[in-house]
Amino acid sequence: MAVYKRKYDSGTVLWYFKFQPPGSARGSLPIRQFGFTTKREAEDAEADRRIEERQKFELAKAGSGAAAAPPRTLSMLLDEFFLQHVDKKLAPKTIERYHEQAACLSPELLAMHLADITPLHLNREWNRLLQYGGRTRREKTPRPLSAKTVRSIAGVVSSAFHRAVRWSLVAVNPVSNSEPPVPKKHRGIALLPAEQMLLIDSATGPWCLPMFLELSAATGARRGEVLALRWCDIEGDNVVISRSLSQTRHALEFKGTKTDRPRPVGLPQSVRSRLEAHRCQQDKFRRQFGPDYRADLDLIFANPNGSPLKPNSVSASVSLLCRRLGLPKGASLHTLRHSHGSVLLADGVDLATVSERLGHSSVRVTADIYSHALRGRDQEAAQRWDDFMRRNGGSRDGERKLRAN
Secondary structure: OOEEEEEOOOOOEEEEEEEOOOOOOOOOOOEEEEEEOOHHHHHHHHHHHHHHHHHHHHHHHHOOOOOOOOOOEHHHHHHHHHHHHHHHHOOHHHHHHHHHHHOOOOHHHHOOEHHHOOHHHHHHHHHHHHHHOEEOOOOOOEEOOOHHHHHHHHHHHHHHHHHHHHOOOOOOOHHHHOOOOOOOOOOOOOOOHHHHHHHHHOOOOOOOHHHHHHHHHHHOOOHHHHHOOEHHHEEOOEEEEOOEEEEOOOOEEEEOOOOOOOEEEEOOHHHHHHHHHHHHHHHHHHHHHHHHOOOOOOEOOEOOOOOEOOHHHHHHHHHHHHHHOOOOOOOOHHHHHHHHHHHHHHOOOOHHHHHHHHOOOOHHHHHHHOHHHHHOOHHHHHHHHHHHHHHOOOOHHHHHHHHHO
């Protein structure tokens, strides 16, 4: 396994690996994967890439040909489901998550014949996962999984059985009559304006983290959406959010947003002026790295050499900072997005505007997520009803006056 080190004039050292993709023509340039801060990190990423490539090859080989034997066990069904539906049609991050969730299922259940699996078997599996279905990365010891994670695993199994019904492998989907756990609804926390400013001013780590946090707080955009922003996306007083940066174990990838449609988001004047200062600092890095600078990406938030930041690393840095500053328990990078929506709704901005700004698929999604903020204005609504009734003779006082006349 060969990994390579590149040292820049600024003193920054980055590791990378390169490989020739399957089916590439002789003499074609290899693909390089940059952005690793240590040699070990680059070696692990290359090893994972080789393993996944080999697994895909074996799976495709085993399932090639229309006359291949149909799946008989749950394990075989999941392999077929991934091959026919997941690995070909879904985003890389979603593919990785589906595979990780399926890997939590017990070998005994995976080995069972499809026709023998009943809702009772599945209920027992959901309970097992809740008690000790997970594994820690280092010790490989059992640990409980959350109700949300177990329900997601049940969703993967249900999707596979749904395909099995369509493929006439089974008559019914046993997951439909099982009882996966229902996660408790957690009320998201929102940071006060002073807490947000403390977080921004205290940010350390990536050179652009303070400006990244400020723009995240001012727009309410998702992590990947902000990390994927280019300078060309700024149009006048707006920034147009049209894509997102996704991270898997093997690579970083730019993809569409959740709604797959661009949305313009207005920028406050204070943020626009600070972005200009941010760009001046980035131009200094551009000159230092010269031709090695990734000018083709045009990213607003990037490493000193212009390459994309890793979303997971950014989130980890912000979560650690929140704990060090003593911010409310559970505060994270996503809290800035939640704070943005909560503040706008509490200040009287209409629901449709907030929904469009946050990039939700519908107003109903916004109402469900921010019901607590809407509920905070309930007393004001009651008072307005009372005032309206009084002005239009619908109060008890108005009724008494009518009787007197």
